[in-house]
Amino acid sequence: MKTKFNVAVVGATGAVGEQIIRLLEKRDFPVDKLKLLSSARSAGTVLRFKGQEITVEEAGPDSFEGIDIALFSAGGDVSKELAPHAVRHGAVVIDNTNAFRMEPTAPLVVPEVNADMISKHQGIIANPNCSTIQMVAALKPLYDRFGISRIIVSTYQAVSGAGAKAINEMLRQSKEVLEGNDPKPDILPVGSLPVKHQIAFNAIPQIDKFQDNGYTLEEMKMVRETKKIFGDDSIEVTATCVRIPVVYGHSESVYVEFKNDYELEEVRSLLADAPGITLVDDPASQSYPLATEAAGKEDVFVGRLRRDLGNKRGLNMWIVSDNLLKGAAWNAVQIAEIIAKQG
Amino acid sequence: MKTKFNVAVVGATGAVGEQIIRLLEKRDFPVDKLKLLSSARSAGTVLRFKGQEITVEEAGPDSFEGIDIALFSAGGDVSKELAPHAVRHGAVVIDNTNAFRMEPTAPLVVPEVNADMISKHQGIIANPNCSTIQMVAALKPLYDRFGISRIIVSTYQAVSGAGAKAINEMLRQSKEVLEGNDPKPDILPVGSLPVKHQIAFNAIPQIDKFQDNGYTLEEMKMVRETKKIFGDDSIEVTATCVRIPVVYGHSESVYVEFKNDYELEEVRSLLADAPGITLVDDPASQSYPLATEAAGKEDVFVGRLRRDLGNKRGLNMWIVSDNLLKGAAWNAVQIAEIIAKQG
Numbered sequence: 149m150k151t152k153f154n155v156a157v158v159g160a161t162g163a164v165g166e167q168i169i170r171l172l173e174k175r176d177f178p179v180d181k182l183k184l185l186s187s188a189r190s191a192g193t194v195l196r197f198k199g200q201e202i203t204v205e206e207a208g209p210d211s212f213e214g215i216d217i218a219l220f221s222a223g224g225d226v227s228k229e230l231a232p233h234a235v236r237h238g239a240v241v242i243d244n245t246n247a248f249r250m251e252p253t254a255p256l257v258v259p260e261v262n263a264d265m266i267s268k269h270q271g272i273i274a275n276p277n278c279s280t281i282q283m284v285a286a287l288k289p290l291y292d293r294f295g296i297s298r299i300i301v302s303t304y305q306a307v308s309g310a311g312a313k314a315i316n317e318m319l320r321q322s323k324e325v326l327e328g329n330d331p332k333p334d335i336l337p338v339g340s341l342p343v344k345h346q347i348a349f350n351a352i353p354q355i356d357k358f359q360d361n362g363y364t365l366e367e368m369k370m371v372r373e374t375k376k377i378f379g380d381d382s383i384e385v386t387a388t389c390v391r392i393p394v395v396y397g398h399s400e401s402v403y404v405e406f407k408n409d410y411e412l413e414e415v416r417s418l419l420a421d422a423p424g425i426t427l428v429d430d431p432a433s434q435s436y437p438l439a440t441e442a443a444g445k446e447d448v449f450v451g452r453l454r455r456d457l458g459n460k461r462g463l464n465m466w467i468v469s470d471n472l473l474k475g476a477a478w479n480a481v482q483i484a485e486i487i488a489k490q491g
Numbered sequence: 492m493k494t495k496f497n498v499a500v501v502g503a504t505g506a507v508g509e510q511i512i513r514l515l516e517k518r519d520f521p522v523d524k525l526k527l528l529s530s531a532r533s534a535g536t537v538l539r540f541k542g543q544e545i546t547v548e549e550a551g552p553d554s555f556e557g558i559d560i561a562l563f564s565a566g567g568d569v570s571k572e573l574a575p576h577a578v579r580h581g582a583v584v585i586d587n588t589n590a591f592r593m594e595p596t597a598p599l600v601v602p603e604v605n606a607d608m609i610s611k612h613q614g615i616i617a618n619p620n621c622s623t624i625q626m627v628a629a630l631k632p633l634y635d636r637f638g639i640s641r642i643i644v645s646t647y648q649a650v651s652g653a654g655a656k657a658i659n660e661m662l663r664q665s666k667e668v669l670e671g672n673d674p675k676p677d678i679l680p681v682g683s684l685p686v687k688h689q690i691a692f693n694a695i696p697q698i699d700k701f702q703d704n705g706y707t708l709e710e711m712k713m714v715r716e717t718k719k720i721f722g723d724d725s726i727e728v729t730a731t732c733v734r735i736p737v738v739y740g741h742s743e744s745v746y747v748e749f750k751n752d753y754e755l756e757e758v759r760s761l762l763a764d765a766p767g768i769t770l771v772d773d774p775a776s777q778s779y780p781l782a783t784e785a786a787g788k789e790d791v792f793v794g795r796l797r798r799d800l801g802n803k804r805g806l807n808m809w810i811v812s813d814n815l816l817k818g819a820a821w822n823a824v825q826i827a828e829i830i831a832k833q834g
Contacts, residue, residue: 298801298802302645304694345777349737349782349783350781351737353742354777358775361797362797363797384800388795388809390647390744392736393735394693394694399696399733401733403731431705433686434680434686434697434701438689439692439694440689454706455705457704464729
């Protein structure tokens with residue numbers, strides 16, 4: 149049984165890649181050799197890991213020889229092209245893109261919910277979408293206890309979910325507005341689509357491309373991934389995904405209808421005891437989760453718990469987490485830690 | 492029958508008062524004499540109306556002699572104290588505060604929904620809360636056609652709803668963050684409460700004070716006012732009200748469950764034909780309502796219409812309107828116009 153692992157990070161110079169490297173260091177992950185990979189454009193960049201300097205190399209089909217665990221976060225196209233090569237070389241791939249999430253052979257894993265699926269992989273384990281991860285992590289203890297019949301979620305998503313360029317655009321536009329100038333939209337809502345909208349001091353109800361059914365891809369990810377992660381197609385999910393001018397941290401207004409009656413005090417105690425969840429819920433002291441306070445932290449923060457006054461099985465919740473950490477890098481590193489423990 | 496009216500605006504120097512004066516001018520309201528009233532602090536300010544200069548006077552119990560219509564927007568306490576004096580002097584009060592909204596004798600009016608209630612007033616007509624007005628205006632044609640059994644709403648509310656000081660705070664904090672400094676919270680979420688939170692680049696799930704049931708007053712306003720305006724206690728409403736860094740324009744993610752089956756095309760055509768509603772709903776051209784585009788306009792903008800994939804009677808909508816206009820000043824002036832027509 150191996151106790152140290154050769155690890156590759158694909159997309160090492162990106163926002164999520166940077167957090168993966170930081171977390172491998174912070175968690176003292178049993179790294180034997182760390183290989184940092186990127187596109188040709190970023191290759192040659194020198195990054196630090198545990199006091200060592202590592203030069204980023206261009207990722208290619210033969211980059212994965214001797215690699216045990218490969219963490220991908222360089223976009224869906226890169227994963228589709230290179231993940232099979234990593235598997236061919238014997239690596240376990242933890243993929244942070246949308247490329248394999250709905251593939252029946254790829255487990256879609258949030259460790260707090262379905263860590264048992266990790267051992268069933270056939271080479272590729274998919275990391276869910278950021279907005280799905282924090283929601284299902286918070287709902288898991290309630291699902292186990294009361295059953296869930298439906299979820300109605302509205303998101304308040306940070307621009308960092310659209311990459312470093314979107315952060316820069318939002319900050320630049322904010323400055324332009326404050327100076328009395330016209331803010332020029334350039335990237336958001338979707339870089340590859342023709343129409344752009346101002347994000348500074350605005351709320352854009354579009355994340356990713358529209359599907360034929362009128363939902364955006366981001367909204368459909370929340371619907372499909374939630375069912376797959378819980379392994380329960382009976383959960384009805386409907387989502388409205390909205391980008392707001394926040395840098396780090398997705399917030400979610402989640403309405404959940406349980407299959408069974410519940411007591412609010414039991415919901416509170418289940419969440420207070422759940423791994424990876426921090427309960428922040430004290431109206432008397434105006435305490436509730438906030439994006440600015442969740443930023444940089446690994447946990448999922450839950451608050452504003454209150455019963456629907458019209459439906460005794462309905463509960464309103466406010467769920468906040470750092471979209472680059474639990475929503476991406478941290479969830480991936482958690483999966484890697486479980487794989488490492490299993491040797 | 493009168494054809495010209497003596498009009499008083501209480502709170503004339505505030506954000507809503509300013510918009511009321513602008514709208515009376517823009518709509519060529521049949522004003523005989525316009526009296527502008529404020530607190531002692533703002534009295535003496537000179538404002539312009541149709542080319543004339545009008546000096547703002549301090550509002551008091553005897554300010555309303557000869558006044559036909561008094562528009563109040565100077566806070567609940569001022570309304571509670573002075574509106575009865577206005578009524579005593581024979582004026583019809585259109586009150587923009589929370590003071591009388593749930594009083595059984597005060598009609599709570601959104602003209603597109605229940606204009607018929609105006610004639611039933613006993614001196615005071617209440618203007619609903621901003622977040623309620625835009626939602627019920629958009630839901631009215633759908634309520635009439637399909638019936639509504641429940642509404643689940645999450646709001647994305649502009650800081651202007653908390654007054655000019657909150658706008659200044661949000662802009663100041665934004666500048667502080669952009670300059671790399673620590674933003675100092677001073678006003679939001681609730682000026683009169685001890686705990687303050689950063690609003691710049693954040694989302695605060697608290698608008699107004701918490702009630703004993705865990706909901707905020709803003710959330711309970713949406714629940715109670717919706718039932719009263721539709722005159723239908725059977726509508727179940729649950730709300731999550733959130734302040735986001737937007738200056739003007741509240742956005743709302745509204746999930747509505749109809750009593751009867753519906754066709755999406757009919758929803759579209761009902762909304763396209765409804766008075767005061769502008770349908771902005773074309774995913775192919777990435778068209779949907781945006782706060783920045785609704786700002787300064789009187790209409791309620793509706794889009795992102797799509798059926799809940801799990802509940803054939805469920806519909807998701809995105810509703811946006813300028814909270815100072817349809818959400819306050821414009822709704823009040825609409826009511827005043829109907830009173831004027833009735834002489």
